[in-house]
Amino acid sequence: xxxxxxILRVDLTKGSVDVEPLNMEWAQAYLxxxxxxxxxxxxxxxxxxxxxxxxxxxxxxxxxxxxxxASTGGRYSVICKSPLTGAVACSNSGGFxxxxxxxAGWDMIIFEGKAPQPVYxxxxxxxxxxxxxxxxxxxxVWATDEWLHKRxxxxxxxIAAVGRSAEQGCLYSVVINDLHxxxxxxxxxxxxxxxNLKAVAVRGTLGVGNIKDPARFMKETAEAKQILAENAxxxxxxxxxGTQVLMNVINEIGAMPTRNMRExxxxxxxxxxxxxxxxxRKTDGKPNLTTNAGxxxxxxxxxxxxTIDRTHFTIExxxxxxxxxxxxxxxxxxxxxxxxxxxxxxxxxxxxxxxNEDGVDPISFGATVAAAMELYENGHITDxxxxxxAFKFGSAEALAKAVELVATGEGFxxxxxxxxxxxxxxxxxxxxxxTVKGQEFPAYDPRGIQGMGLAYATxxxxxxxxxxxxxxxxxxGIPEKTDPLVTExxxxxxxxxxxxxxxxxxSGLCIFTSFAWTLENVAPQLDAACEGAWSPENxxxxxxxxxxxxxxxxxxxxxxxxxxxxxxRLTTEKANTGPxxxxxxxxxxxxxxxxxxxxxxxxxxxxxxxxxxxxx
Amino acid sequence: MKITLKLYATLGxxxxxxxxENAAQIDVAPDVTLNDIIDRYKVPRELAHLVLINGLFxxxxxxxxxxxxxxxxxxxxxxxxxxx
Ligand code: SF4
Numbered sequence: 181x182x183x184x185x186x187i188l189r190v191d192l193t194k195g196s197v198d199v200e201p202l203n204m205e206w207a208q209a210y211l212x213x214x215x216x217x218x219x220x221x222x223x224x225x226x227x228x229x230x231x232x233x234x235x236x237x238x239x240x241x242x243x244x245x246x247x248x249x250a251s252t253g254g255r256y257s258v259i260c261k262s263p264l265t266g267a268v269a270c271s272n273s274g275g276f277x278x279x280x281x282x283x284a285g286w287d288m289i290i291f292e293g294k295a296p297q298p299v300y301x302x303x304x305x306x307x308x309x310x311x312x313x314x315x316x317x318x319x320x321v322w323a324t325d326e327w328l329h330k331r332x333x334x335x336x337x338x339i340a341a342v343g344r345s346a347e348q349g350c351l352y353s354v355v356i357n358d359l360h361x362x363x364x365x366x367x368x369x370x371x372x373x374x375x376n377l378k379a380v381a382v383r384g385t386l387g388v389g390n391i392k393d394p395a396r397f398m399k400e401t402a403e404a405k406q407i408l409a410e411n412a413x414x415x416x417x418x419x420x421x422g423t424q425v426l427m428n429v430i431n432e433i434g435a436m437p438t439r440n441m442r443e444x445x446x447x448x449x450x451x452x453x454x455x456x457x458x459x460x461r462k463t464d465g466k467p468n469l470t471t472n473a474g475x476x477x478x479x480x481x482x483x484x485x486x487t488i489d490r491t492h493f494t495i496e497x498x499x500x501x502x503x504x505x506x507x508x509x510x511x512x513x514x515x516x517x518x519x520x521x522x523x524x525x526x527x528x529x530x531x532x533x534x535x536n537e538d539g540v541d542p543i544s545f546g547a548t549v550a551a552a553m554e555l556y557e558n559g560h561i562t563d564x565x566x567x568x569x570a571f572k573f574g575s576a577e578a579l580a581k582a583v584e585l586v587a588t589g590e591g592f593x594x595x596x597x598x599x600x601x602x603x604x605x606x607x608x609x610x611x612x613x614x615t616v617k618g619q620e621f622p623a624y625d626p627r628g629i630q631g632m633g634l635a636y637a638t639x640x641x642x643x644x645x646x647x648x649x650x651x652x653x654x655x656x657g658i659p660e661k662t663d664p665l666v667t668e669x670x671x672x673x674x675x676x677x678x679x680x681x682x683x684x685x686x687s688g689l690c691i692f693t694s695f696a697w698t699l700e701n702v703a704p705q706l707d708a709a710c711e712g713a714w715s716p717e718n719x720x721x722x723x724x725x726x727x728x729x730x731x732x733x734x735x736x737x738x739x740x741x742x743x744x745x746x747x748x749r750l751t752t753e754k755a756n757t758g759p760x761x762x763x764x765x766x767x768x769x770x771x772x773x774x775x776x777x778x779x780x781x782x783x784x785x786x787x788x789x790x791x792x793x794x795x796x
Numbered sequence: 797m798k799i800t801l802k803l804y805a806t807l808g809x810x811x812x813x814x815x816x817e818n819a820a821q822i823d824v825a826p827d828v829t830l831n832d833i834i835d836r837y838k839v840p841r842e843l844a845h846l847v848l849i850n851g852l853f854x855x856x857x858x859x860x861x862x863x864x865x866x867x868x869x870x871x872x873x874x875x876x877x878x879x880x
Contacts, residue, residue, distance in 0.1 A: 412845070412876035417805065423879030425805050428818065432802070432872050433851045450817040455808060510879045645880065656846065656878050661853065695878045759851040 181390040182244035182709040183207055184285050188308055190301060192375050193234060193293030197301075197308045202287050207244075208712050209795060214270050215686035215726040217241035217259040217288060221268070222729060224290075227737035231263035231367075232349075232374040234294040240281065240340070240380065241289075243688025244710050247282030247388040247476075250401045251408055252690035254279040254476025261737070262366035263374075264351045264544070264599055265618040265642040268733045271354070271368045272646070272685055273340075274475030274483075275361030277382060280338035284384025295376035300341075302332065303382045313378040320344060320537045320587075321356045328381045340380045343538030346373035348589025350597030352544035352620070360506025360536040361475065366619060366641050369539045397708035404701050405479050411696035413658070418482040418692065419472050423510040424454035426623075431518075433655060433664065434758020435628025437621060438518045439573045440550040441614045441747075444625045444755045448523025452513050456525055463489045468525055470504050480692060484508060486529050494530035494580045505533050511645070514623035515546025516583075520553060521573035528576075531583040538587035544599055547620035549582045551600040551612055560607045567591045614750075617642035617743050626746060626765040627755040629654050631662075631670040633765035634774060637744045638674065640730035646691060648678040658695055665759065667766040671773035679723035686726060725794040728778075728786055732796065741784030744771060797826055799865055801833065802872040810837045819870075827862040830854060830871065839873060846874040 189198045203220075210216040217239040229235040238260045245253040256278025262269035281289070284305050291301075298317035299310045316324045321343040328339050338358060346353030346369040353369035354362040363369075391397045408414040417425060430436045431449035438446040450456060457469040466487065474481030486507025488495050495501040508529055516531045517523065535542045549571075555561045556571035563570070567585075569592070571578045585593025595603055600620050604613035614621050619642025626633030631650035639647040650673050654664035662673065680699055684691050687702060699716040707714040734743075750765045775782060779790035786796070802819045803811050811820050824833060834844045847854045850870055858864055865871065 412843075413878045417875065417877040418879075421805050421877065425874075425877045426879035428802075428804050428872075429846065429874060429877065432848055432870075433853075455804060455818055649880065652878065656876075658878060661855070663853075692878075692880060 181392060181711050182248065182388070183212065184282065184287050184390070186286055188286050188289045188303070190289060190291045190310065191293050192291060192295040192299065192310070192377060195295070195310055197310065209722070210726060211683070211686035211722055212243035212287065213241045213246070213255065213257045213686050213688060214259070214272070214682060215722065217257060218268060218270060218726060218729055218733070220288070220290065221259055222733050225261065227261065227733050229261060231261045231266065231371060234375070236261045236371055238291040238368070238371050238375060239288055242278050242282045242287055243686055245705065246688030247279040248391070248688070248709060249398070249477065250689060250705050251405045251477060251479040252475065252693050253688050254478065255688050255690055256281060257685065258355050258363040258368040260368055260371045262368070262641065263370050264367040266737055267617055267642060267739055268640055268730045269366035269368050270641060270685070271363035271365045273355070273357055273361050273363040274478070274690060275358035276476045277338040277340050277357040278688070279476040280382045280384045282384065282388050283386055284382055285386050289380070291375060291377060294374070298376045298378050300328070300377070300379040300381060303380070303384070305384060305386055316378055317347065318344065321539050322359060322537050324379050325359055328379060332381065334383060336383060338382045341378060341539070342369040342373045343540070344588050345538045345540045345586055345597065346370050348594070348597065350540065350586055350589060351599045351602070352541040354539050354541050356536055356539045362536070362541070364541050365543070365644060391709050392711060393708045397705070400704045400708045404697065404705055407701060408479050408693065408696050414480045414693065414696040418480050418695070421454040422472065422482050422484045424457060424484070424508055424513055426510045427453035427513060428455065429655065430624060433628055434755060434760045435625040435664070436514070436518055437614070437623065437625045439521045440519060440554040440612065441621070441625060441749055442554070443757065444628055444760060445757050446518035446521070448521070449518060451523040452517040452525050452528055457484070457486065457508065461489055463491060468529060469507060475690070478690065482692060488526045488529050492526040492530070494527055501530065501533055506536050508532050511623050512542035512546070515543045516549070516579060519546050519550040520579055522576050522579050524576040527580055531579055534583040534587050540583070540586055543622055544620040545583065545586055545596070547614060548596050548600045548603060549579060551604055551614065552582070552596060553578070554612050555604065555607050555609060558609070560609055565592060565595065611748050614747050615643055616746060617739065619643045624651055625755070626750055626767070627763045628758065628760035629664040630667045630766055631664070631673055633746055633750065633767045634670055634674045634770040635677070637746050637767055637771065638774060640727065640734055646681070648674045648681060650674055650677050652695065659698065665763065667769040671770045671777055674774060675777050678727055679720050682723035682726040683719040686722065721794070725796065728790065728794055728796055732786060735785065744784060797824060797867040798822070799824055799868065800870040801837070802870060803837065803839065804872065804874045805877055806875055807839055807843065807873060810839055824865065828865060829862050830859040830864060833871065834859070834873070843875040844873050845876040848872045
């Protein structure tokens with residue numbers, strides 16, 4: 181079956197922990213992780229509830245392939261209503277805790293209510309209990325991790341925790357697991373902290389049994405691993421250069437959002453790229469990149485482990501940052517680098533370390549700092565608000581100070597913790613916020629990659645690249661090359677990517693496998709592991725069902741078609757250099773066709789036929 | 797004529813001496829094809845995956861056609877890569 185068939189329901193208000201069976205009928209329709217947990221959320225909470233109130237629930241969910249021998253089968257997701265967007269939130273993370281949860285015998289943990297005092301959940305296989313967290317409340321994720329390992333005298337304990345930023349209400353706080361892996365977007369960490377839940381510590385030694393056809397599963401997973409190994413991207417590109425290899429690509433094609441998306445190319449891109457990370461530094465002769473790293477069961481290993489030069493201004497006299505730690509991914513490097521105009525690789529790496537240490541989403545953080553820099557340069561905020569820090573584009577000092585303030589919620593960090601949308605509204609300049617549905621953009625300018633404009637505008641969790649990554653086709657030629665500068669054909673492309681991604685995200689596998697695998701490669705692995713008949717076609721339909729379910733949640737939460745939009749800057753201010761020079765996003769050319777393909781009305785509502793067809 | 801050649805990721809080491817930030821100025825004949833340059837710098841053709849002239853993608857069919865480059869152009873090449 182691959183599912184364990186068991187859910188842990190934790191009522192934080194009452195302090196109770198109960199076991200219940202997984203709804204297997206729903207598992208057939210929604211698979212696991214993103215899809216299945218969203219189904220539970222939709223059934224159990226009022227979409228209009230206060231995201232930071234006790235009526236919101238927080239679900240940690242694995243997929244059926246999590247914890248199995250499938251490559252990258254270590255994923256889990258955190259699902260809740262988002263405080264940043266008011267929409268559904270679902271943030272996916274790798275590392276090891278997802279597999280550990282599954283090995284302890286749990287498909288999902290549902291947290292409800294709010295604990296009267298700070299607590300953490302300790303799980304050892306089928307034993308689960310809430311324990312006091314007063315001693316770790318007010319400390320960072322890293323300090324919490326260390327304390328829990330000591331407290332339980334168990335070096336193999338896997339830990340997910342929130343940092344001080346979440347406790348202080350920063351709206352884009354994350355849940356960090358295994359020290360530097362993050363369920364990163366939409367403020368899921370803020371929701372966890374709002375429940376007075378500091379951490380989840382798991383030890384699972386039961387193994388993942390219940391595979392439908394073990395011999396076939398071994399064969400299918402081995403064949404699929406072979407495909408990853410032989411593919412140039414998953415076999416060589418990602419392990420060697422990580423996602424950061426995109427820095428120079430996206431800059432060259434003129435889709436690198438720069439200085440709060442005023443420009444589309446960054447003159448300092450090379451200095452913060454994968455190529456630069458591999459070069460020995462002039463100062464200490466060591467490269468920024470130490471090695472690559474992999475999540476549970478992953479045969480790709482795209483992760484980065486980095487060091488900062490000890491004499492760099494950010495960590496001089498701070499030995500806690502002198503060792504190896506989680507290095508830059510492209511999204512983090514872009515947001516904290518080119519979007520803020522900072523080309524100091526070690527400063528951006530430092531900001532990344534602090535984001536991991538205290539549980540901050542580096543994308544939303546970087547983009548919010550970029551907005552603050554534009555507000556500062558335009559005179560809408562001054563030294564009075566920033567506490568004397570000159571928030572100028574390109575200032576590594578301002579970036580380093582900003583991350584420290586957001587991590588602890590001090591001073592101007594409170595304003596920055598609002599996110600770009602509320603910050604810009606607070607200072608009377610809403611048009612300077614580069615967000616969709618209140619969530620900050622990732623690293624692709626929709627003027628230079630037209631499909632991404634539609635993907636952002638329609639993403640169910642606000643601006644996001646991981647809901648429909650048409651960059652793969654429009655820029656990288658996977659599975660086939662399309663022209664990034666045109667809008668024709670993009671509605672169908674976006675829909676296909678969105679649906680397939682929702683299926684990957686519900687399985688327990690990493691979306692990066694999709695650079696080599698399609699649903700054709702995922703289906704046989706699922707079919708060998710899980711009850712039911714799993715084909716590429718029904719996985720695509722399942723993805724579409726998940727997409728529409730999320731959409732319905734958002735509509736009930738009060739979002740409308742008017743929220744499927746982009747900031748004015750991207751639809752009115754032309755790209756000023758590069759291949760996209762003179763272009764704006766052609767969102768309005770794509771959106772009506774997209775609604776039609778989705779089977780929605782002109783105002784973005786699901787029709788009765790669509791609901792029936794998908795069994796909603 | 798002079799153009800800028802940029803080779804990235806695993807191809808970087810194939811650049812001529814003196815390259816800076818993965819870019820080098822090179823001299824080419826006016827009727828040069830992209831595959832002439834790809835071969836001259838010993839880039840295996842199957843690794844010349846993403847080939848951009850001034851940021852615009854050039855498909856495989858155009859790589860044997862002279863006249864695709866002009867003085868001052870930038871030719872940038874990557875092996876198959878991806879990120880997120
Ligand atoms: S490809 Fe990268 S992010 Fe995905 S599971 Fe492997 S190491 Fe983790």
